[in-house]
Amino acid sequence: MTANCSLAVRTPADLIAIVPFVLGYHPHHSVATVGLIGSRIEFAVCHDLPPPDWTEADVRVAANEVAAAVARQRSKLVAIVGYGPPPRVLPAVLRSAEAVRGRGLEVLDVMRVSDDRWWSYLCSDPSCCPPEGTPCLPGDSVIAAEATFQGQVALPSRKDLTAQVAAVGGAERAEMVRATERARRRFTDLIAEDLTAERYGRLVRQQGRLAVRAAEKCYRSGGSLEPDEIAWLGALLVERSVEDFALDRAATAHDWRIRLWTDVLRRVEPAYVAPPACLLGFTAWQAGRGSLARVAIDRALAEEPRHELAGLLHNVLGFGLSPQMLRVRGHR
Template sequence: MRSDCSLPLGTPAEFLAALPYLLGYHPHDAVALIGLRGHDLEFGACFDLPPPGLGAEVLRAGAAEIAVTIARQEPQAVVIVGYGPPQRITPMTMHLVEALRVVEVRVSDAIRVSDGRWWSYLCSEPRCCPPDGGLCLPPDSVIAARATYLGHVALPSRADLVTQVAAVEGQARQAMVAATERARGRFAGLLTDERAGRRIKQAGRLAVREVEKRYRAGAALTDDDVAWIGVLLVDRATEDYALDRCGADDWRISLWTDVLRRVEPVYVPAPACLLGFTAWRAGLGALARVAVNRALLAEPGHQLARMLDELLDHGISPGTVTRWAPE
C-alpha cells in the first residue's frame, strides 16, 4: 500500500488491520517498523525474525543495523509491530526500541500480535491497551474492505509475494522457449554491419515504447512481444532507456511483472530491475526487494541490480531521488 492511501485509523486494531496493505502481505514470524509523519503512515519495512537461540549481542547488533536504516528515512516517529510468540518477539522488540533511541528516532509504540490479539509493550493503560490483549479486527473488517476497494492487496505471506514474480511454467514456458528462439534470430538480423549498435538502440527504444503503449491501453503482450523486449533489454542503452521512463504507475508494475515472469532465465535481470525500481518508486518496498533478489539470483554481478540492492538496504526514500542516473 502506498503511503498516500487514505484510510481512517483511529485505534490500534485499525492500525494493525491496515498494516498488511502497507507491506503488501500478512507478516508471520517477523517484525515490522512503520514510519509516521504526523498521523500519516509514511513507510513500512518488515524483517524476518532471526533464528531462535541467538545471543543478546547478535540480536543487539542486528537491531542496530535496522535502526540505522530506519533513521535514514527521517520519520517523526516509528511503531514497532512483532508477529509471533513472546519468547521470540519480546527480545528483538526491546533491542529495537533501544537501538532506535540511540539513533534518536522516537518509538510511538511497540506491539506484539499473535493468535488474533495484540499487546503493547509501552502502554499499560487498561482502557486502551488491556493486559490480556486487544482483539484484532477480522479479515473482513471495514479497514480491509476499504483498502481492497482502493486497489490495494495484502497477500497471505511473503512467500506468496515471491510467487507473484516467479517464472511461468508448463505450456507457457514452452511457448516462451520457442518465442525466444525467434527473437534471437530477429536480433541476429540487426548485427549485419558496423551500424548494428544504432539499429539495436532504435529497436530497443521502439520496443520499450510499444510494450508501454500496449499495457497502458490494457492490452496483453504476446509471447513474441515479451521475448523481443527481453532480448533487447540485454543492451545497456535499452535498459537505461526503459529505466529512465519508469514511473510509479500501476500499469508499469503489471507490465514488468509480466515480462519478468515470462522471459527465459538468461533475460531475467533487466525486467527484474525495472520492476524493482518501479515498485520502489511506488512505495512497494517488499515487492521491490523480491524483484531485485530475482535479478541478483540470476546474475549476482548485474550492475543495476547491485545498485538497487544497495539502495534498498540503505532504506533510501524515493522522495530523495529526483532523477535516476546510473553511471
C-alpha cells in the same frame, strides 16, 4: 521500505490492521517498524525475527541496521510490531525500540500480534490492554475496506508476494522457450547487419526503443504482449542502452507499468531476467511498493549477481532510501 498508504490511523487496532496493506502481505515471524507523520503511516519496513541461535550481540547489530534505515525517513514517530510467540518476539522488538530511540526517534508503541490478538508492551492498563490480549480487527473492518478501495492489497504471506515475480511454468513456459529461440535468431540477424564500428549497436538501440514504446502503449491501453513480443523485448533489454531507455521512461510509476514488467519478468528465460526485474523493482519503488521492489531485485540478483543496476537498487532498498531522496538515473 514501503511508503504511505494515505490512511489515517486512529487506534492501535487500526495500525495493526493496516500494516499488512502497507507491506503488501501479512507478516509472520517478523518485526515491522512503522513510521508515522501525525496520524498517517509514512512507511513500514519488515524483517524476519532473529533465528533462535543468534546471540544478543547479533540481535543488536540487526536492530541497529534497521534503525539506521528508519532514521533516514521523514518520520520521527514509529511503532514496532512483532509477529510470533513471546519468547522470540519480545527480545527482538525491545532491541528494535532501543535502536530507534538511539537514533533520536520517538516510539509510539511496541506490540506483539499472534493468533488474531495483539498485546502492547508499553501499556499495563488492563482496561485497554488486557493480559489475554485484544482481538484484532476483522478482515472486513472499515480501515481494511478503505485500504482495499485505495487499491492496497495484503497477500497471505511474503511467499505469496514472491510468487508474483516467479517464472511461469507449464504450457506458458514451453511456449516462451520456443519464442525465445526465435528471438535469439532474430537478434543474431539484427547484429549481423551492424557490420561496421560506426553502425554497431545502432539497429539494436533503434529496435529496442521501438519495442519498449510498443509494450508501453499496449499495456497503457489494458492489453498484453504475445510470447514472441515478450521474448523479443527481453532479448533487446540485454543491451545496456535499451535498459537505460526503459528505465528513464519508468521514472513515473503507473499500475500498468508494474503489470508490464511483471509479465515480462515472469515469462522471459533466465538469461534475460535481470533487466525486467530491475525495471519492475524500480517502478514498484517509485510507486511506494517497497516489498514488491525487494522481491523483484532479489530475483534479478539470483539470476545475475553482478548485474550493475540490480546491485544499485539492492543498496537503495537496503538503505531505505525513498524516490525523493535519490534519482537512480543520475547514479548510473
